[in-house]
Amino acid sequence: MTPPSFTSGELADRFGLELRGDAGLRIDGVATLARAEAGQLAFLANSRYRAQLADSRASLVVLRADDAGDATGTLLVAKDPYTAFAKMAALFEQKPVREPGVHPSAVVDPSARIAPGAHVGPFVVVGARSIVGEGSVIGPGSVIGDDCVIGEGCELVARVTLVTRVRLGQRVLIHPGAVIGADGFGLAMDSGHWIKVPQLGGVVVGDDCEIGANTTIDRGALDDTVLEEDVRLDNQIQIGHNVRIGAHTAMAGCSAAAGSARIGRYCLIGGAAGVLGHLEICDRVVVTAMSLVTSSITEPGEYSSGTPLTDNRTWRKNAARFKQLDALARRVLAADKET
Amino acid sequence: MTPPSFTSGELADRFGLELRGDAGLRIDGVATLARAEAGQLAFLANSRYRAQLADSRASLVVLRADDAGDATGTLLVAKDPYTAFAKMAALFEQKPVREPGVHPSAVVDPSARIAPGAHVGPFVVVGARSIVGEGSVIGPGSVIGDDCVIGEGCELVARVTLVTRVRLGQRVLIHPGAVIGADGFGLAMDSGHWIKVPQLGGVVVGDDCEIGANTTIDRGALDDTVLEEDVRLDNQIQIGHNVRIGAHTAMAGCSAAAGSARIGRYCLIGGAAGVLGHLEICDRVVVTAMSLVTSSITEPGEYSSGTPLTDNRTWRKNAARFKQLDALARRVLAADKET
Amino acid sequence: MTPPSFTSGELADRFGLELRGDAGLRIDGVATLARAEAGQLAFLANSRYRAQLADSRASLVVLRADDAGDATGTLLVAKDPYTAFAKMAALFEQKPVREPGVHPSAVVDPSARIAPGAHVGPFVVVGARSIVGEGSVIGPGSVIGDDCVIGEGCELVARVTLVTRVRLGQRVLIHPGAVIGADGFGLAMDSGHWIKVPQLGGVVVGDDCEIGANTTIDRGALDDTVLEEDVRLDNQIQIGHNVRIGAHTAMAGCSAAAGSARIGRYCLIGGAAGVLGHLEICDRVVVTAMSLVTSSITEPGEYSSGTPLTDNRTWRKNAARFKQLDALARRVLAADKET
DSSP states (O other), X not given: OOOXXXXXXXXXXXXXXXXXXXXXXXXXXXXXXXXXXXXXXXXXXXXXXXXXXXXXXOSEEEEOGGXXXXXXXXXXXXXXXXXXXXXXXXXXXXXXXXXXXXXXXXXXXXXXXXXXXXXXXXXXXXXXXXXXXXXXXXXXXXXXXETOEEOTTOEEOSSOEEEESEEEOSSOEEOTTOEEEEOOXXXXXXXXXXXXXXXXXOEEEOTTOEEOTTOEEEOOSSSOEEEOTTOEEOTTOEEOTTOEEOTTOEEOTTOEEOTTOEEOTTOEEOTTOEEOTTOEEOXXXXXXXXXXXXXXXXXXXXXXXXXXXXXXXXXXXXXXXXXXXXXXXXXXXXXXXXX | OOOOOEEHHHHHHHHTOEEESOTTOXXXXXXXXXXXXXXXXXXXXXXXXXXXXXXXXXXXXXXXXXXXXXXXXXXXXXXXXXXHHHHHHHHTOOOOXXXXXXXXXXXXXXXXXXXXXXXXXXXXXXXXXXXXOTTXXXXXXXXXXXXXXEOTTOEEOXXXXXXXXXXXXXXXXXXXXXXXXXXOOOEEEETTEEEEOOOOOOEEEOTTOEEOTTOEEEOOSSSOEEEOTTOEEOTTOEEOTTOEEOTXXXXXXXXXXXXXXXXOTTOEEOTTXXXXXXXXXXXXXXXXXXXXXXXXXXXXXXXXXXXXXXXXXXXXXXXXXXXXXXXXXXXXXXXXXXO | OOOOOEEHHHHHXXXXXXXXXXXXXXXXXXXXXXXXXXXXXXXXXXGGGTTHHHHOOOSEEEEOGGXXXXXXXXXXXXXXXXXXXXXXXXXXXXXXXXXXXXXXXXXXXXXXXXXXXXXXOTTOEEOTTOEEOTTOEEOTTOEEEETOEEOTTOEEOSSOEEEESEEEOSSOEEOTTOEEEEOOOOEEEETTEEEEOOOOOOEEEOTTOEEXXXXXXXXXXXXXXXXXXXXXXXXTOEEOTTOEEOTTOEEOTTOEEOTTOEEOTTOEEOTTOEEOTTOEEOSSEEEOTTOEEOSOBOSOEEEEOOOOOEEHHHHHHHHHHHTTHHHHHHHHHHHHHHO
């Protein structure tokens, strides 16, 4: 592969950005402002780091007009420099080409259908009646169970499991270790012993979703578990059966949504945050890290729970008082009445 | 496979339920009340949803006698409709048949013993001296290390790892990505550098246990880590070395028990809840989601920690006051003394 | 393999410990004080368990001089008995020998380099330009992507994924299901749709690091994600892109560090604790279980957040008051001023 290379003028034209300076600079890579070398493109998205501009050796910097004042080098001015940078950086990403075809070691059920332009890697298993769409890549060690559908242009990086009845849209990206479509956690007590509630639903994943490493999404009990389009899940997330996540919602690492929760569109769920089962969260809700959503949220906005971190000694004293909080409050309120 | 089909009368007889209405209705599937079509069985377990009864197109509904009053269709009356439904739904689950035998790609140590009726799938590895019992299914990509015993009727769905010295009882179900028997996290500091404490124990998993996707259960340091019979673990759970979990206890997703914790029988541990190491929790304890158990629990009942979710602005103000809680309490108590 | 066996005198000599009693006792295993049988070595590290000494059937006990007073059996006296025990126990660990060589089923890119003394197990994939160092073991089902370097004496137990640009030092131990070098969670919003920020960095893991089962470490966006030497990560941990973890730091199960966090040397991060992104934690910080670090920590010491566990009824009352905490505090402060 020839390493990618563009001139500053080509980048400006391609992404409709204003160029200030030399249109003929050759750019062959991207870096942070602090680490960039000559020939590299960097970005300044947060004005807090503006001081780095003077010392940066980057040949080209994409930034907001507001931040361009003092800069002396060649600049690309963008309304949203981070987004512009993301698009330009993609030009420099050298992804391995996965040739179409099924690796000889793969075990594909005779009733499965693999599109001619799909890549099925080593040690992959594809179950009965499953379909792999055109241009999709099924990375090594992945297991596709029965009755799954993988749309076009999807990538299962490696060691991904789709257990059964999982339907992916187009361009879905799934990272290693993710398990989609395992049994939901449905139990009923019968004379002192658990019995399993069959999990007869599936999982539907919309176009352009991304699912992180070791994330798990259970299939529905009767209806499906659903991710609408462009949902972005980080690593180690747990999605219970029959959850529905609205389009363009992003969840950070280690967060979880319990069974039948409904999360709206354009929500941001912080790391290790939790959503209890059967709740509903409306569109455009932000939940901060490690918060627990225990009742439905009907107004957009930012929500939190938890207590602030302090040194352990201070914390112990305050935490002990938490146990007395109701009693303390009663005293305060009673005292108020007296006065 | 012929799709399963039963009459309403057959279902009533088979599960000892009272039938109200037509015994000859043909039922060929199950669904939620809201989505059921003609020919399907639905359930009403929570009276809150009783209003759905009138609109449901389900041919047959299983419910409690209390909820049967207004219903006009054919009914099955059960003391515990959810459990009855679970049992009936199992009739309609069409599980793929895994033929007995060892897939030619599997790598089985000569000293391992595979029962003739067991199924060992593609890309499975079975280590030295390990045993796979009659009727057990070892799904694709699973790795069974040395000195493991898998009882009869177990299922390792796919990509399950039993590292070493893991002994499963009968009918144990393990979902993809689970890792049982990895090294416990045992470290000792030696002149500023960690040294590893050898993890010489194993893991014992009782009959009828279920272990969720990407759940991890470490093997013991000297003695074993133990799950008694009918323990049910959801996804992404972490069980440290030498933990013991009592029979019929269920743990929800992302919960964790640190090393040497002992959890009693019939406990319910909520999602993302944690149990510190070396603690003891008695039987029939419920821990709510995201609570942290920091000392032993000796009385059955429900336990919680954490703070309620509010909008972030309110939360910030209250959380800041948490840092002053002890000081505030002292003032309140002092003021009380003065009056 | 002949089971290992040593005399009490040999153990004392080998590890420089003071022997009190019979130098000729034959020791062929290790156990807890409570469960040890004749012929076994046990340890007493915590004086709380000193009472077990009298009843123990262990032939040999390693303990501190302070605890040796009442003991009647043969003793090894150590300044740090747990560390001494860890070293001695390692003598009794019988690890399976992995023969050098590449399993015939493994798929190794022609441009990869496998050292002659390395072991590459069944169903392993090694990508382009990757290197496996002398004496390293790549367990079954592992996937090594492109441009990875595995140093000497490393062990990837089984089903480990190194996605791309992962560089391991010497003697790195990685447990099953771990995913190192997956895409960091980098997103930019573009006209209401997420676009992916390319993750062009890698992961650098120092010598003697240990990475737990199902732990995930994302690769950097532009620079690398870094674990310095002797970092010890338990299971189910999530490390975001561009995090840096200092040497000798240990993180317990289910903890997480978000993107670009910097954790110092000799830190101890408790189970399920979280560190927000772009923070800095100095050396020798202890964060207790399930605490959330929301701002940088500049002083060594122990830090905590959260509230204590109580029965649910008490908790409900106190938690409800947390919502009024600021209002209550204002009343208290106002009342104070009045008096």
